[in-house]
Amino acid sequence: MGLDTQAISAVQFEADAVRIHGEPKLLLSASLFYFRIPRLLWKERMEQLKAYGYNSIDVYFPWNYHERREGEWDFSGERDVEAFLEAARDAGLWVIARPGPYICSEWDGGALPAYLLAQGVEIRQNDPVFLSRVAAWFDRIIPLLKAYQADEGGTVIAVQLDNELDFYDCKDPKGYIGALRDLVLAHGISVPLFACAGQGGLLQAAGIAEGVAPTCNFYPDDRDPEFEQKVLHYGGLMEELGYPLLVTETNRAHYLLRRLLGCGAKLLGPYLQVSGTDFGFTNATNNWGKPLAFMTSDYDFGGMISPEGHIREEAYEGRLLGRLIEAYGSKLAEATAAGAADENLILAGQRNNIAGPYVLNLKDGGQLLFLTNLDDEDKELKITGSDSFVLRGGRSLALPNQVPLAGWGLEGTLELSTAELYYAKQTTSRLVLAFHTESAGQIRLGSEEIAAVESENCATDMQDGQLNIKFDGTSDAVCRINTRSGDILTIAIHDKVKALYMDELDEEGLLHTCSSEVQSADKEQTEVSNWQLSSLNGAEPMTLPGARQSRSQAAYLEQNEIYRGYGWYEAAVPADRADKAEGVLIQNGSDVISLYVDGHYVGTTVPGGSSSYLPLKEGLMQGKLVARTEIWGHSNFDDSRLPGLKLNALKGLTGMTLVTGQHEMSRNWSVYRATDRTIRPELTAEADRKLWPVVNLGGWLSPDHPAFEYYRKSFIPGEQADSWILHFEGMQSTAKVFVDGKQAGDVGPFDPYLDLSGYLTAGQPAELAIFLERVIGLPAGRRAVMYEGIKAANWVISGAEEPELSAHANAARSQSQATELPVQLDAGQTAWLYSTIPNSDNGKGWRAAVSGSGLKLTVFLEGRIVGRIWTPGEEGRPVITGGSPQSVYLPGVWFNKKEGELVILLEAVDQTAPCRLDAIRLQQV
Numbered sequence: 001m002g003l004d005t006q007a008i009s010a011v012q013f014e015a016d017a018v019r020i021h022g023e024p025k026l027l028l029s030a031s032l033f034y035f036r037i038p039r040l041l042w043k044e045r046m047e048q049l050k051a052y053g054y055n056s057i058d059v060y061f062p063w064n065y066h067e068r069r070e071g072e073w074d075f076s077g078e079r080d081v082e083a084f085l086e087a088a089r090d091a092g093l094w095v096i097a098r099p100g101p102y103i104c105s106e107w108d109g110g111a112l113p114a115y116l117l118a119q120g121v122e123i124r125q126n127d128p129v130f131l132s133r134v135a136a137w138f139d140r141i142i143p144l145l146k147a148y149q150a151d152e153g154g155t156v157i158a159v160q161l162d163n164e165l166d167f168y169d170c171k172d173p174k175g176y177i178g179a180l181r182d183l184v185l186a187h188g189i190s191v192p193l194f195a196c197a198g199q200g201g202l203l204q205a206a207g208i209a210e211g212v213a214p215t216c217n218f219y220p221d222d223r224d225p226e227f228e229q230k231v232l233h234y235g236g237l238m239e240e241l242g243y244p245l246l247v248t249e250t251n252r253a254h255y256l257l258r259r260l261l262g263c264g265a266k267l268l269g270p271y272l273q274v275s276g277t278d279f280g281f282t283n284a285t286n287n288w289g290k291p292l293a294f295m296t297s298d299y300d301f302g303g304m305i306s307p308e309g310h311i312r313e314e315a316y317e318g319r320l321l322g323r324l325i326e327a328y329g330s331k332l333a334e335a336t337a338a339g340a341a342d343e344n345l346i347l348a349g350q351r352n353n354i355a356g357p358y359v360l361n362l363k364d365g366g367q368l369l370f371l372t373n374l375d376d377e378d379k380e381l382k383i384t385g386s387d388s389f390v391l392r393g394g395r396s397l398a399l400p401n402q403v404p405l406a407g408w409g410l411e412g413t414l415e416l417s418t419a420e421l422y423y424a425k426q427t428t429s430r431l432v433l434a435f436h437t438e439s440a441g442q443i444r445l446g447s448e449e450i451a452a453v454e455s456e457n458c459a460t461d462m463q464d465g466q467l468n469i470k471f472d473g474t475s476d477a478v479c480r481i482n483t484r485s486g487d488i489l490t491i492a493i494h495d496k497v498k499a500l501y502m503d504e505l506d507e508e509g510l511l512h513t514c515s516s517e518v519q520s521a522d523k524e525q526t527e528v529s530n531w532q533l534s535s536l537n538g539a540e541p542m543t544l545p546g547a548r549q550s551r552s553q554a555a556y557l558e559q560n561e562i563y564r565g566y567g568w569y570e571a572a573v574p575a576d577r578a579d580k581a582e583g584v585l586i587q588n589g590s591d592v593i594s595l596y597v598d599g600h601y602v603g604t605t606v607p608g609g610s611s612s613y614l615p616l617k618e619g620l621m622q623g624k625l626v627a628r629t630e631i632w633g634h635s636n637f638d639d640s641r642l643p644g645l646k647l648n649a650l651k652g653l654t655g656m657t658l659v660t661g662q663h664e665m666s667r668n669w670s671v672y673r674a675t676d677r678t679i680r681p682e683l684t685a686e687a688d689r690k691l692w693p694v695v696n697l698g699g700w701l702s703p704d705h706p707a708f709e710y711y712r713k714s715f716i717p718g719e720q721a722d723s724w725i726l727h728f729e730g731m732q733s734t735a736k737v738f739v740d741g742k743q744a745g746d747v748g749p750f751d752p753y754l755d756l757s758g759y760l761t762a763g764q765p766a767e768l769a770i771f772l773e774r775v776i777g778l779p780a781g782r783r784a785v786m787y788e789g790i791k792a793a794n795w796v797i798s799g800a801e802e803p804e805l806s807a808h809a810n811a812a813r814s815q816s817q818a819t820e821l822p823v824q825l826d827a828g829q830t831a832w833l834y835s836t837i838p839n840s841d842n843g844k845g846w847r848a849a850v851s852g853s854g855l856k857l858t859v860f861l862e863g864r865i866v867g868r869i870w871t872p873g874e875e876g877r878p879v880i881t882g883g884s885p886q887s888v889y890l891p892g893v894w895f896n897k898k899e900g901e902l903v904i905l906l907e908a909v910d911q912t913a914p915c916r917l918d919a920i921r922l923q924q925v
Contacts, residue, residue, distance in 0.1 A: 010150040013192045013213050013246070015239050017334045020094070020150060020157060024333035024363075026269040026325050026698040027054035028257075028318075029096055031200070034084040035065050036276025036299055039077065040893040041309065042084055045274055046091040048305055050313040053322020056157075057088060058096040058248065058269055060103040062111035063137045065282070067684030069563070070115045073140055073141035080143065085148040089155045095148070095268070096248070098160040098820075099141045100132045101180075102168075102647075106295050106882060108282045108564065109634030109721050110163075110647060113660055117634070118558035123430050123645075124168050126175035134523045135183055142187040160248070161185060161212060164198030164322040166205035168638050168647070174207030181212055196248040202237065214241065216266070219250035222256045223374040223394075228358050235337055243659040244832045245337075252303045255372075258396040261321075262358040262370030264337030270418065272386070275300035275307045277889050280802050280865045282563035284629050284636035289879030291641045292608045292752070294591070294632045295816070297614055297867035298883030307889045308847060308925040311517040316440070316500040320422055320436075324398065327424040327433075331407050334363035341369065345401070347390060350379040357383065357399075366414070368401030372396040387470070389418035390439035405447070408433070410487060412447025415466070417445060422499055430507050434492040436499035443469040443491060449483040469493075478509045525849070525921040528902065532816035534821060534835040538907070539596035539626040541568035542808040543798040553796040554587075556650035557631060558730045568650075569627040571792035573658040577720070578620030580660040585613045585725055587655040587755065590644035594828070594909060598622045601828020604909040606878045609644025611725065611753035613787060625656055625792050630856075632868075641750045656792040665726065665784035669711040669770075672698045676708060677773060683710045684769035685741030696770060698733070698780025709817065711770045719763045721788045728752040730782035733774035750783065806863045809834075809903045824916040825855070825908035833904040837890075837922065844925040845892030848902075852917040854910030859888050860903040864897055871917075873910035892925065 010021050017024040030049050037045055049057065061081065067073055075081055088095050102124055103111040112123055113133075121130050148154030161180040170176055177195050184193060194213040197205035206214040216234050220227050246267040247260050257268045276299045276801040285296040298305050304315040338359040341347070345357055357369040373379055376393035376503060384398070388500040391397065400421050403414040408424060408431050411747040420442030423434035435443065447582060453460050453467065458477035461468045469491060471477040477493040492509030494502070502513035541548065548570075549560060557567040573581075584602065586593055590609045595602040598620050605612040631651040638647035670692035672683055689712050693700065697711055717724055726737065737744045739759035747754050760766055772780055800808065809832050816834060840846055850857060854873040859866050867888030870877055890900065908915030 006397045009190045009192070011191045013194075013243050014246060015242050016336060018244055024330045025055070025094075026333040027056045027094060028054050028322055029058050029094070029267060029269045029324060030054045030273035030304070031269075032057040032059055032270050032274045034059065034081070035062055035079070035282070036278065037274070038893050039080065039083065039890045041891070042087050043091065044309060045305065046093055048086060048311065049274065049310065050091060050093065051319070052304060053309070053319040054093070054273070055322070056094040056096060059084070060105050060107070060292065061097065061099040062103060062105075062107055062143050063100055064109060064111050064113040065138065066140070067113055069561070070113070075140070075675045080851040081144050085144065085154065085156065089148060090375070090432065093155060094159070095156045097145050098143065098163065099138070100162065101137060102919070103163050104636050106284045106286060106299065106636050107278070108284050108636070110284070110636045114558045114563040114634060114720070117650055118556070123163065124170055124176070126164065126179055127407040127482060131179050131183070131372055134180070134280055138183045142184055142189060146188045149189065149191045152694070156191060159193050161193055161195045164196055164205060164217060166201030167198045170204070170213070172199035173204055174209050177207040177212055178209040181209060193571050193603055194246065194248070200234070202215040208241070212241045212696070213246065214238070215246040215248040218247055218851050219251060220256070222251055222253050225355060225374055226261055227259060227352065228355060229470050231260060231265070232337060232339055235264050240422065241630050252301065252314065254314065254321045255396050256392065257321060257701070258370065258398060259355065259372055262337070262356070262368070262398065264335065264360060266333070270301070272301050272305070273303040274305045275303050275883070277307050277867065281631065281633070283868065284633040284646065286635060286637050286641040287641065287645055288881050291638050291639060292606070292645065293879040293881045294870070295882040296880055296885050297869075297888060298885035307883070308448045308844070310519040310925070313518055317682065319501055324420065324422045327421055328362065329365040329407070329746055331366075332368070335360045335368070335874040338367075338885070344384060346384050347371075347381060349381040351381075352393070354379060362403060364404060364407060368398045369400045369401050370396065370398050383418075385707045386416050386418050387442045389441040395438070410483065410489060411449045412445055413446040417441075417443040418461060419493055423502070423505055425505055425507070427507065427898045429486060430488045430490070431510050432492060432505055432507060434489045434494060434499070434505055434509065436494050436496045436675050437471065438496050440473045441471060443470070443493070445481070447483070449485060451484045452482040452483055453479060455479040461847050475513065480509070513628050523923045528835050528837055528848070529820070530835050531821060531823075532813070533818050533819040534832040534834070536812065536830040537599070537831065538594070538601060538628065538828045538830040539599050541570070541798045542566065542800045542805060543568065544804050544807065547804070548796050548798040551797055554653060554655045554792075554795050555560065555797070556654065557629065557652035558650050560650070560797045564631055565799060565801035565805065567629045567631070567797065567799040569629065569653060569656070570796040571622040571625045571656060572794045573620075573625065573790050577621045577658065577790050578661060581616055581620050581658050582662065583613055583615040583659045584625065585611060586653050586788070587611045587657065587725070588643065589629070589653040590649070592630040592652050593653065594628040594907065596626040596628070596842050598624050603911060606874050606876060607644070608642040608750070609646075610751045611727075613727070620658075623658070627651065627653060627656065628647055657725060657787065657789045658792065659787045659789040660721065660790040663715070663786040663788060665713070665715075665786050666697050668694055669697050669713045671695050672710040673700065673702060673704070674708040679736070683742060684712075684738040684771070689698060696769060697770070697784050698774065701724050706773055706775045709772045711772060713768050714765055715761045715768050715786065716765045717762050718788050721759065721762055721790065722789045723789050724756045724760045725787045726754045726756055727785045727787060728781040729785065731780060732778040733772055733780050735773070735780070736771040738769040738771070741769075779895060789811050802865050805858070805905065806860060809860065809905070822852070822918045823906070824914055825906060827908050827911045827915060829915070833906055833917070835902045836899055837902050839892050839895040839898050839900060840924040842924065843892045845895065846890040846922040846925060847887055848890055849887040849906065849921045849923065850917070851886070851921070854908060854913050854915035855917055856907040856909055858905040861890050861900050862894055863901075866890060866895065874913040889925075
């Protein structure tokens with residue numbers, strides 16, 4: 001199946017190969033994201049990738065990076081997509097373009113603009129409203145991709161539609177993907193379109209829509225012994241559909257990439273070989289925690305190139321694999337997977353935990369045999385016809401078998417080798433084939449054209465037209481073969497380490513090595529000094545004049561057109577009730593909520609979209625409440641375990657209740673044992689419960705699995721309250737709650753709060769019913785509590801994004817005073833910290849490491865947020881994941897000439913431990 005337009009496209013996705021301008025290409029692709037790398041470094045990163053073996057890049061285009069507010073588009077400066085695509089074209093890198101609309105990528109909201117969520121648009125569905133919004137985005141991004149597609153002189157070779165849709169509950173994936181396809185085609189895209197499956201659901205991810213190639217993302221255990229079987233299964237499916245096996249995302253280890261290559265993959269796309277930084281408020285929240293996690297600003301999973309541009313050891317493995325691909329050329333690009341080797345290639349020796357041999361049939365004859373050692377222990381092996389050799393622990397090799405030399409312009413056959421061919425250099429009459437090894441072994445050539453043989457550090461034996469070359473694996477070996485036609489074939493055998501660092505191989509087979517570019521971790525550090533500190537009132541909003549909005553009730557930040565950064569909720573409760581206060585309950589709060597009551601700090605909480613109760617240590621006097629909220633980032637993944645992890649989750653809060661009483665609700669419930677989960681309305685309010693046993697909530701010992709139980713209890717709301725919220729502490733089951741027979745809502749382990757204010761009336765008795773579904777061994781909870789109180793009113797809501805915060809910092813500078821680190825703040829206190837630092841000697845900037853406790857830091861360099869850090873503490877800190885949690889990258893290209901202004905917003909958020917900044921140390925990039 002293919003697009004009709006592909007018949008004239010410069011790029012073809014065919015079952016046996018990817019062809020670009022008629023040439024079969026095996027694509028080794030690295031993720032390189034322009035939005036995480038300063039523009040002045042784009043070219044450098046591309047050159048690094050080319051130097052280390054990669055011929056392609058994949059790149060997302062985040063919708064909300066370019067449309068920061070509805071209808072406000074920005075493609076300038078750091079957001080200049082055209083400049084990025086031009087740089088890729090000039091670098092000679094093929095581009096796999098991924099414009100969404102959803103991208104995931106641990107990016108704020110998966111790149112879906114937050115205004116969509118505020119408007120209640122049904123995202124990622126075949127829905128006309130959503131698609132009309134997507135059309136506005138595609139109207140701007142797709143013409144840029146078209147201008148740089150391969151058909152028009154550029155290097156864009158494919159366009160992805162959405163991303164890993166099989167992780168999302170799309171009701172009509174075929175219709176949705178088809179609609180995206182039509183939008184893209186309407187802009188003249190002629191290169192292939194594809195949709196990637198995140199968990200193997202080709203139908204759910206691509207809908208098998210006509211003209212859209214399904215692709216696979218694999219994130220296995222690198223040493224999964226059955227991995228090849230899974231990949232070969234998907235390769236067979238792709239062949240049936242008429243497409244090649246394209247692995248658009250996978251792990252970064254080239255060990256795994258070799259295993260994929262042995263299964264016939266034509267695109268190897270390890271995700272995030274080029275690390276970066278989530279500058280500004282572009283981080284996401286996701287489900288890598290328990291279950292909630294905050295993504296670090298440092299976006300780095302240990303790939304080949306660090307956020308600062310440092311080369312890591314894995315890059316040399318990348319170059320080795322890239323050279324292997326180049327050495328075999330089109331015969332590898334058009335190879336077909338044959339699965340496990342048949343009986344004439346029996347593997348002998350220590351076969352336990354050896355994957356393979358898996359056979360890749362090369363175009364025009366011969367094979368590559370892929371062998372993988374799944375252990376750390378070395379294994380001695382033997383393939384039929386070869387001497388024994390050692391496969392080192394944690395290694396994967398592609399060994400040639402019966403490969404015609406005609407592909408390199410010579411007569412004869414490379415019959416077998418226990419060393420991997422990794423480099424071929426060809427001139428008019430000379431051919432150099434370089435192999436690497438980590439043990440003794442042999443290479444066998446079959447040719448009637450061999451006239452003479454010279455060898456160094458290897459033994460040769462010529463019999464019946466076959467040349468056996470044996471080497472000890474401890475020193476470089478060279479065998480020079482003169483043919484009857486006057487050609488010279490040089491076989492060079494090198495230690496793998498030398499092969500990794502080989503810079504050039506001359507016509508004599510001699511290595512020219514380069515020094516490692518891997519950066520030492522033990523660089524000298526410089527501590528930042530000359531600080532100025534401006535102390536702030538933590539309860540005071542940092543907004544610009546006129547930005548405060550009066551509201552009759554609380555609403556999420558996005559519903560107040562605050563899409564990123566900070567928001568402040570100011571509210572009040574009646575002063576005559578303030579002295580009765582026991583605490584404050586924040587409703588539906590996320591991501592970070594810091595509460596102040598009458599100017600006094602109460603605490604910081606991370607509810608994950610659920611509610612949170614903060615006790616008061618002393619009563620109120622005035623009844624003024626202020627909640628400082630921060631959008632760490634919208635969820636980049638759809639996860640129902642927490643309200644804030646839904647892809648359409650909004651941020652901020654929906655209300656606050658001054659809690660004046662807590663009713664213990666755990667005891668003396670009447671229970672009725674049901675037989676199934678079908679709700680029987682009469683059991684929620686009307687049925688006589690006199691003979692029902694009276695137990696604690698969830699305390700009925702049932703033989704059922706799962707158990708279905710109705711619990712009922714009468715409750716009399718307080719006379720002076722207008723808010724009632726039921727909380728099931730430690731809940732491990734799911735329940736439906738009813739008031740006087742009316743269903744009020746559901747509760748579960750990840751959102752155990754339920755607001756009953758709309759169902760209860762002050763002073764009027766009510767019948768509560770809970771339909772509980774639980775499995776053996778999981779409790780209903782430690783206890784149930786009804787929080788009763790007064791709703792906060794008279795709301796004022798305001799926000800501050802990056803520009804407003806920078807302006808506030810500049811205004812507060814006049815009040816600053818000289819200080820030295822360490823700096824300690826009282827819990828709840830905030831402050832601006834200022835310093836001017838020089839650029840590094842090499843002009844590439846710094847890695848700034850933070851040491852301290854109990855603080856949140858928002859770090860600005862020259863007015864731009866370069867990172868957010870939450871230092872360890874005793875309470876409240878969520879799981880922080882994704883990269884370095886305690887350091888930020890200060891790009892040298894963003895310094896103003898030779899100096900840069902460093903400004904840091906400090907927030908003291910720990911009440912049980914010191915909130916202190918001990919030091920900031922700079923390490924030259």
